Amino acid sequence: MALIVQKFGGSSVADAEKLRRAAEILAETYKKGNDVVAVLSAQGKTTDRLLAQAAEVAPDASPRELDALLATGEQASAALGAMAVARLGVPAVSLTGWQAGLRTVGAHGAARVLRLEGDRIARELKKKNLVIVAGFQGFDVRDDVTTLGRGGSDTTAAALAAALHADLCQIYTDVDGVFTADPRVVPSARKLREISCDEMLELASLGAKVLHNRSVELSRRFGVPLEVLSAFSRRPGTVVRGGAALEQPAVSGAALDRSAVRFVLSGLEDTPGAAWRIFSLLGREGVAADMLQASMGGGKTREVAFTVSEKDSRRCEALLRENRDALRFEQIGVRAGLSKVSLVGAGLTGNPAVAAQLFSALFEAGVAVHMVSTGETRVSVLVDEADAERALRAVHAKFFPRPE
Amino acid sequence: MALIVQKFGGSSVADAEKLRRAAEILAETYKKGNDVVAVLSAQGKTTDRLLAQAAEVAPDASPRELDALLATGEQASAALGAMAVARLGVPAVSLTGWQAGLRTVGAHGAARVLRLEGDRIARELKKKNLVIVAGFQGFDVRDDVTTLGRGGSDTTAAALAAALHADLCQIYTDVDGVFTADPRVVPSARKLREISCDEMLELASLGAKVLHNRSVELSRRFGVPLEVLSAFSRRPGTVVRGGAALEQPAVSGAALDRSAVRFVLSGLEDTPGAAWRIFSLLGREGVAADMLQASMGGGKTREVAFTVSEKDSRRCEALLRENRDALRFEQIGVRAGLSKVSLVGAGLTGNPAVAAQLFSALFEAGVAVHMVSTGETRVSVLVDEADAERALRAVHAKFFPRPE
Numbered sequence: 001m002a003l004i005v006q007k008f009g010g011s012s013v014a015d016a017e018k019l020r021r022a023a024e025i026l027a028e029t030y031k032k033g034n035d036v037v038a039v040l041s042a043q044g045k046t047t048d049r050l051l052a053q054a055a056e057v058a059p060d061a062s063p064r065e066l067d068a069l070l071a072t073g074e075q076a077s078a079a080l081g082a083m084a085v086a087r088l089g090v091p092a093v094s095l096t097g098w099q100a101g102l103r104t105v106g107a108h109g110a111a112r113v114l115r116l117e118g119d120r121i122a123r124e125l126k127k128k129n130l131v132i133v134a135g136f137q138g139f140d141v142r143d144d145v146t147t148l149g150r151g152g153s154d155t156t157a158a159a160l161a162a163a164l165h166a167d168l169c170q171i172y173t174d175v176d177g178v179f180t181a182d183p184r185v186v187p188s189a190r191k192l193r194e195i196s197c198d199e200m201l202e203l204a205s206l207g208a209k210v211l212h213n214r215s216v217e218l219s220r221r222f223g224v225p226l227e228v229l230s231a232f233s234r235r236p237g238t239v240v241r242g243g244a245a246l247e248q249p250a251v252s253g254a255a256l257d258r259s260a261v262r263f264v265l266s267g268l269e270d271t272p273g274a275a276w277r278i279f280s281l282l283g284r285e286g287v288a289a290d291m292l293q294a295s296m297g298g299g300k301t302r303e304v305a306f307t308v309s310e311k312d313s314r315r316c317e318a319l320l321r322e323n324r325d326a327l328r329f330e331q332i333g334v335r336a337g338l339s340k341v342s343l344v345g346a347g348l349t350g351n352p353a354v355a356a357q358l359f360s361a362l363f364e365a366g367v368a369v370h371m372v373s374t375g376e377t378r379v380s381v382l383v384d385e386a387d388a389e390r391a392l393r394a395v396h397a398k399f400f401p402r403p404e
Numbered sequence: 405m406a407l408i409v410q411k412f413g414g415s416s417v418a419d420a421e422k423l424r425r426a427a428e429i430l431a432e433t434y435k436k437g438n439d440v441v442a443v444l445s446a447q448g449k450t451t452d453r454l455l456a457q458a459a460e461v462a463p464d465a466s467p468r469e470l471d472a473l474l475a476t477g478e479q480a481s482a483a484l485g486a487m488a489v490a491r492l493g494v495p496a497v498s499l500t501g502w503q504a505g506l507r508t509v510g511a512h513g514a515a516r517v518l519r520l521e522g523d524r525i526a527r528e529l530k531k532k533n534l535v536i537v538a539g540f541q542g543f544d545v546r547d548d549v550t551t552l553g554r555g556g557s558d559t560t561a562a563a564l565a566a567a568l569h570a571d572l573c574q575i576y577t578d579v580d581g582v583f584t585a586d587p588r589v590v591p592s593a594r595k596l597r598e599i600s601c602d603e604m605l606e607l608a609s610l611g612a613k614v615l616h617n618r619s620v621e622l623s624r625r626f627g628v629p630l631e632v633l634s635a636f637s638r639r640p641g642t643v644v645r646g647g648a649a650l651e652q653p654a655v656s657g658a659a660l661d662r663s664a665v666r667f668v669l670s671g672l673e674d675t676p677g678a679a680w681r682i683f684s685l686l687g688r689e690g691v692a693a694d695m696l697q698a699s700m701g702g703g704k705t706r707e708v709a710f711t712v713s714e715k716d717s718r719r720c721e722a723l724l725r726e727n728r729d730a731l732r733f734e735q736i737g738v739r740a741g742l743s744k745v746s747l748v749g750a751g752l753t754g755n756p757a758v759a760a761q762l763f764s765a766l767f768e769a770g771v772a773v774h775m776v777s778t779g780e781t782r783v784s785v786l787v788d789e790a791d792a793e794r795a796l797r798a799v800h801a802k803f804f805p806r807p808e
Contacts, residue, residue, distance in 0.1 A: 016460040050480070056420040058487035065490070068498050069483035072476035076454070079473035083462035086469070094472050098502065099547055120547070143503055143524070 002167035003125075004029055007039040007135065007157035011174050012231040013077055014044035016084075022231060023084035025172065026130060030090050035125045037164065038132040039157040040081045042073030063108035067137075067147045071097065074134035074153070081132045092130040095120060097137035097145065102156065104138035104146045111138060111146035113155065116163035133160060151212025158215035162222035169224050171211060172231040177238035178203065178210050181254040181396045185389050188402055192238045192252060199252045200240045202344040202378045216240060251345035251354060251399045256392045259310035260290075260338040260382060262371060265320065267330025268302040275304050278320075278327055285319055287312045291340070291373040291380060304329075305371065307340065307382065338370065339388035341395060342380040355379060357398050365394035406571035407529075408433055411443040411539065411561035415578050416635040417481055418448035420488075426635060427488035429576070430534060434494050439529045441568065442536045443561040444485045446477030467512035471541075471551045475501065478538035478557070485536045496534040499524060501541035501549065506560065508542035508550045515542060515550035517559065520567035537564060555616020562619035566626035573628050575615060576635040581642035582607065582614050585658040585800045589793050592806055596642045596656060603656045604644045606748040606782045620644060655749035655758060655803045660796045663714035664694075664742040664786060666775065669724065671734025672706040679708050682724075682731055689723055691716045695744070695777040695784060708733075709775065711744065711786065742774065743792035745799060746784040759783060761802050769798035 006029065008022045022040075030036045050069050054061045061069075078094035085092035101118040104111035124131045135153025140146050148155050154171055161169035178200065181189040195203075197220035204213050210228055219226045219240060229237025268274050275294040282289050289306040308316045313336065320332055348354050358379060362369055367390060371382035383391050410433060412426045426444075434440045454473050458465045465473075482498035489496035505522040508515035528535045539557025544550050552559050558575055565573035582604065585593040599607075601624035608617050614632055623630045623644060633641025672678050679698040686693050693710040712720045717740065724736055752758050762783060766773055771794060775786035787795050 016457070019461055053420070053480075053484060054487060057423055057484050058491045060491070061487040062490060065483045065486045065498055068486075068500075069480055072480045072483075075479075076457075076473055076476045079469045079476075080457060080461050082469045082472075083458060083465040086466060087462045087464070094469055096472075096549070099549075145500070145503075 001033045001035070003035040003037070003164060005037045005039065005157050005161040005164070005166045005169040006172060007153055007170065008041065008081075008172045008231060009153065009174070010041040010044055010046070012172050013040055013081065018231075019043075019080055019084045022172070023081065023088055025231065025234075026081075026085050026092075026132075027088040027090045030130050036130045037121060037125070037160055037166070038081060038085075038130065039135045039153055039160065040074060040077040040132060041135050041153040042070075043077050043080075046073040046076070064144060067108045068145050070147055071134070071137040071145045074136050078132045078134040085130055085132065090130050091128060092132055093124050094132045094134070095124075096134050097156075098139040098143070100131075100133045100160070102133075102138035102159070104140050104148070106146075108144075108146055110149035111140065113138060113148070113159040116160065121160070121164065151214050154212045154215035155218065158218035158224070158226065161224040162218050166224055168227060169215075169219065170227045170229060170237075171215070172229060173210065174230065174232065175210060175228070176230045176233055176235055177228050178240070179253065180400045181392055182256060185256060186254070186393050186396045188400070189396065190400055193236075194239045194241060195252050196242050196346055197240055198377050199344050199346060202342070202375070203253055203255055211240065251343050251348070253344050254392055254396045254399065255342045255344060256388055257309070257340040257342070258385060258388060260307045260340045261310055261313040261316075262305065262307050262333075262335045262338055262382060263313075263316065263320070264303060264305045264333035264335075265327075265329040265331070266303045266333065268304060269328040274302065274328065278304055278329075279306075281319065281323060281327070282308075282316065285315070287316045287319065289316075291371055291382065293371070293373065307338070307371070310336065335370075337385045338382050339385045339391075340380050340382055341388065341391045342378050343395060343399065344378045346377060348374070348377055348379055358395060361394045361398035362391060365390055367391040367394065405437045405439070407439040407441070407568060409441045409443065409561050409565040409568070409570045409573040410576060411557055411574065412445065412485075412576045412635060413557065413578070414445040414448055414450070416576050417444055417485065422635075423447075423484055423488045426576070427485065427492055429635065429638075430485075430489050430496075430536075431492040431494045434534050440534045441525060441529070441564055441570070442485060442489075442534065443539045443557055443564065444478060444481040444536060445539050445557040446474075447481050447484075450477040450480070468548060471512045472549050474551055475538070475541040475549045478540050482536045482538040489534055489536065494534050495532060496536055497528050498536045498538070499528075500538050501560075502543040502547070504535075504537045504564070506537075506542035506563070508544050508552070510550075512548075512550055514553035515544065517542060517552070517563040520564065525564070525568065555618050558616045558619035559622065562622035562628070562630065565628040566622050570628055572631060573619075573623065574631045574633060574641075575619070576633060577614070578634065578636065579614060579632070580634045580637055580639055581632050582644070583657065584804045585796055586660060589660060590658070590797050590800045592804070593800065594804055597640075598643045598645060599656050600646050600750055601644055602781050603748050603750060606746070606779070607657055607659055615644065655747055655752070657748050658796055658800045658803065659746045659748060660792055661713075661744040661746070662789060662792060664711045664744045665714055665717040665720075666709065666711050666737075666739045666742055666786060667717075667720065667724070668707060668709045668737040668739075669731075669733040669735070670707045670737065672708060673732040678706065678732065682708055683710075685723065685727060685731070686712075686720065689719070691720045691723065693720075695775055695786065697775070697777065711742070711775070714740065739774075741789045742786050743789045743795075744784050744786055745792065745795045746782050747799060747803065748782045750781060752778070752781060752783055762799060765798045765802035766795060769794055771795045771798065
């Protein structure tokens with residue numbers, strides 16, 4: 001017997017039929033003798049509908065009231081979920097964020113889970129109830145309802161799994177698991193049976209939208225394995241577990257991020273901290289820079305290059321131009337229409353063969369590389385957007401040859 | 405400066421435009437220097453929509469989960485209401501039932517307000533916030549969400565007004581107030597400026613659907629005046645205040661209840677408690693009997709007569725037939741197609757002129773009377789349904805002649 005947390009996203013509970021299917025999975029897990037805690041998102045387009053209602057009443061609504069409004073979507077899901085589970089002969093109770101005791105800190109709309117207060121969930125489990133918690137929400141020190149922002153219900157599930165010392169946290173979604181590359185681009189992509197948390201974090205930050213980073217970070221910190229799997233296919237998914245995975249092959253996946261814009265600042269004054277000033281300004285303003293590089297040449301003409309995503313690029317350019325005097329550079333070069341192809345794996349930097357294979361794959365495919373950056377668990381190359389899918393397929397074929 | 409509770413029903417907050425109008429009333433009351441606590445119902449058809457969703461998922465849903473689901477409707481209204489009020493430059497916060505501290509007892513779906521816990525509302529008022537409380541809901545000793553059943557949001561408003569020692573509780577609805585008769589039937593009906601709680605209770609139980617009894621009872625017990633008024637016309641409404649109103653005219657209104665069915669049980673054994681056994685059986689089974697009469701003649705052939713509403717009549721008949729031996733009667737007579745016309749007023753039994761005027765009005769209108777019953781604050785007559793509206797108009801014209 002184990003304690004298992006199972007989370008279902010909005011598309012997995014979108015209507016009565018889908019709710020029934022989710023309820024069947026929950027009831028089945030319960031009937032095998034497990035303690036089950038479920039976390040449900042709001043149904044389908046509910047959150048969008050509530051946001052549209054708020055916009056009609058008050059385009060400038062306060063974050064506190066938006067949270068109070070949005071939280072009702074997950075509360076309704078949880079109650080409907082408990083009804084669906086009870087129909088299958090399994091006793092179930094729904095709990096809101098405050099009933100579950102999910103105390104949060106931080107701003108409305110982007111709150112962070114602080115701790116699990118009280119023992120309501122434990123008491124319900126002891127009574128042999130299947131517990132269904134409304135995702136995405138908690139309550140703060142003022143007893144105000146808060147929401148957790150992006151990836152909210154995944155975070156609820158991972159936080160509950162950590163606080164309850166669950167044996168497993170299963171994230172049901174509309175894909176079968178984590179793949180070696182996006183199967184829509186690379187038809188030969190294979191589903192991974194297991195991946196380390198570090199690799200998963202890299203994949204997520206590189207454009208793979210399977211799991212939100214916050215849940216993976218919680219999983220790593222508290223040692224609760226996460227499994228990503230489909231509510232529809234009912235096949236085993238991908239287990240995310242551990243920091244770095246020692247026994248895995250070096251490369252666990254390839255990812256594609258189409259929306260890269262490269263910035264090159266040239267003519268920088270060669271003073272200590274010149275690069276640091278630039279990146280700390282961008283960080284303060286919430287512009288995420290990737291593939292950071294500073295040219296190491298001496299003299300007065302240092303250069304700093306980096307990429308940002310397309311949506312941030314206008315603001316990034318404006319910020320740099322406004323602060324040109326403080327940042328002390330001469331020219332900005334901006335190049336859009338680029339894509340980032342990345343290889344992710346546990347031991348990439350310790351394995352020189354990886355870079356060699358990567359570049360030979362790109363060379364054989366005739367793809368020009370504009371920039372390279374390496375990290376503990378990834379290698380990324382910047383290529384023309386027109387070459388991006390071809391590059392991803394070539395790299396994937398090199399590292400994951402089709403089985404014979 | 406006063407503390408005023410203002411309640412808006414579902415039709416008064418049905419869409420963004422109506423919410424804005426309700427917000428204007430709230431903001432206006434606040435800007436006059438009052439402390440304002442608002443109670444909002446769920447928008448328009450929200451509760452029906454949620455019930456339909458529940459029925460699709462589980463026709464046998466538990467009352468606990470139904471309550472958890474339904475409560476989201478009023479929570480959303482309260483949050484949207486706070487947004488609408490804030491737009492008008494008045495600081496506002498929404499509170500759910502548990503945040504407001506509305507502790508309840510009793511069954512899910514029909515909970516009763518036990519007390520107001522904590523001082524959240526008082527603290528928000530002290531901070532000069534306009535407080536908007538989600539109607540119809542509370543939380544019980546297990547911290548489970550409960551709903552208050554019929555008349556729920558009116559009850560929330562009256563309970564908050566009592567607990568906070570409010571100076572006035574205003575119930576905004578889609579009628580202008582309490583009338584001497586239903587204006588749709590009696591075009592000359594007049595709006596009352598004031599009515600006593602006892603009379604209001606009689607009117608409500610006789611078919612006038614303006615205010616639910618629970619709110620009137622709370623008002624009487626705790627001495628907070630209720631005002632019924634329209635959110636649309638913005639005219640003064642009717643104030644419900646005090647037990648019996650000494651200085652009012654004897655008759656304050658006339659009401660019509662179309663769905664009366666008369667039962668006559670004859671051949672009863674003349675033992676003590678024969679009538680009591682019948683009415684206690686019906687009471688236990690939730691069948692409300694009205695106009696109870698037991699014939700006082702000696703010997704073996706006592707008779708008991710009463711009316712029930714049409715919806716209860718089949719069950720009433722079945723109950724009586726099943727228990728015929730225990731109840732010891734010979735025959736049941738059932739007559740449907742009747743209506744009850746009632747006069748309500750503070751001093752009716754003490755005023756013999758009232759009955760005389762009533763019967764002369766009915767006689768002049770050629771209406772046959774099948775049964776009469778009198779109470780502390782009412783006189784009811786049973787007439788054929790076909791005569792009902794004519795009877796109401798005749799009675800109303802006698803007691804409320806048109807001004808000259």
